[in-house]
Amino acid sequence: MMMLICVSFLIASFFAMNIGAGGAAATMGVAYGAGAVRSRKVALWISGVGVFLGATLGGDEVAKTISGEIIPDSMLTPHLAVIILASACTSLFIANRLGLPLSTSEVTVGSVVGAGIALHNVFWSNLVLIVALWILIPVTACGLAWITGRVIAVMKPRFEHFHWWKGKRWLPILLVLTGFLEAVSAGMNNVANAVGPLVGTGMISLSQGILFGGFFVALGSILLGGRVLETNGKRITHLSMVEGCAISGIGAFLVIGASLMGIPLPLTQVTSSAIIGTGMAREGFSWKQKLVIEQMLKVWLVSPLFSLVITYGLVKGGMKDFYSMVAVISVFLATWGSISLMQSVQKEKRSLHEDGGGI
Template sequence: MTLTYIAAIVALFFAMNIGASGAAASISVAYGSGAIKKRKNALIICGIAIFLGAVIGGSEVAETIGSGIIPSDLLNAQVVLIILSSAAISLFIANLLGIPLSTSEITVGSIVGVGIAQQALFIDNILVIAAFWVIVPAVGFTIAFLLGKVITRVNRKYPQLKEKKAQKILTIFVIIVGFFEAFSAGMNNVANAIGPLVGANLVSMSTGILLGGICIAVGAMFLGGNVLQTNAKKITRFSLLEGVTISGTGSILVIIASIFGLPVPLTQVTSTAIMGIGVAKKGKNTVNKRVISKIVKVWVVSPVVSLVISYGLMKLFVDKDIYTVIVLLSVSAATFGILSLVKTIQQDKRSYYENGEGI
């Protein structure tokens, strides 16, 4: 029973961090385009919308997370605690760094790590989910790019859209569409926190979604500021009409995925849509490449990191296999050492060529 309570606490902590991360993806367009002037107001709107999305439409994805990746009979309080702890650690670090991160990826990665340790995975389902992690952001980029080209022509043909009256209408529309994007985030992401609990029958679906929705909303309002700032201000600048395109693209794609029970990366959909708009406007040079590179690296690494953490915790606490844990730690230390050594060598080379000096 103690493990059950601890797992529930970790799930709620994870849900708060999901809200913090989801805030960037779901309301950053309305904030970044200037439709919502104050960051505080943007986060409050985001929190309300995420809660409603979780309560109204979060059950389908929760079912997938709870029983569609590994057999639900493998789940107990200890295993659920390992899954949630692995995912929460990965997401918390990303939030501290202000990087928008896909909670779907790290949660699925954590569950897959458990499945590998237990040698029980629904491979076909995992491949479908992973495929949509690529397909949905790619579709988001394409739609935003094409609509961005259309917007450019519309702005040239109808300059009156820049008048104050038209801008007021667009501002309201951007906020409404942003609200629905945050709503879609609640639908898709609440499952990441409460799905394992539901799969293990530690909590009912209705109770889990209600508590998870509350914690996600709280996390969005109080912890989402850094990630919101990163996604809204540091990638590229966009107008109100472009903001409608970005938010509309993200919300429609994620709501459709949620209806079919697919956990998809809303953060990636929004970020790639922002990139698509930027490229359509002024070419690839309009996007801040350093920020994009940093985000993409985290996207790639995060599911692997959570997988390794959950696999290691399973071997340590369930299988009592300390030797495997030692191997994992050794590989991790060697990897960091190699990366550090490569960085040092590159710095030495730059110093050599810039200063004309050797060692």
């Protein structure tokens, strides 16, 4: 039993650090890309502090949802917690290897639901509400960003008579503050993904779990988030500082609201929707935005189902015997290996073609 508990905490801490590296660090991408924060190290520290603060101030509601409002907490055992966390980690690992931008929150919910389906006990009404808000909140973010973008476009010419150098002083500060607020919202919402199953089993109390998860998510953001910060910073350099403030502020406001309701929410989808709304206000609807929306819908569908299937297979396989579990794991590894091999072959063919050695 002690070994199982140790494994649970190791997986949870690893998962939390990946959440920090992948999602939490991105909250300062707008401020970093716009030059409001020039040092990458400073941007990551601001993100880490915001995440930890958000977790301690309001991370308990989402943790309660993950730990006992999707499936009964009486079902959660250390063995099942390990499966749920391992499935979520495995899903994200395979997705990263395949280049699929899966959502951490959706993967975690899918993993918990997979366990509930395998054991024939899911709170379907709560699950339907969560899934509905996964659609409604990003749509709301897009609408609010579009309205804000139109207001910015209308008001901008009227300010041309004023000294814009004054604005250059407070806009970077406002952009950093909204980015910090977005990091706080990430801490409130995403820390629960790593510690919810542990809280449900009773291996750790809710308050202790929040502190534990908040620390490792913040640590992952500070130590491992540099690459994500650079990538997101380069993606949004076309935004003005005013637009960046609006996007970060809208994302933070909506995610904090969802966190207080106990809804695990993909922050990246909310931010992406706000960026789409801003672009529509400035340039209208374009084919690039259509591609982004299509990708978001695919991520929304694939993320929970991916981890759901893995958890379901591991629970069913683990309930029988060791050989059944080996068979289930082999199927997943074979699937991943086949897809990876196909990608390698396609990459090799493209390389040969570009070098003149192909068809």
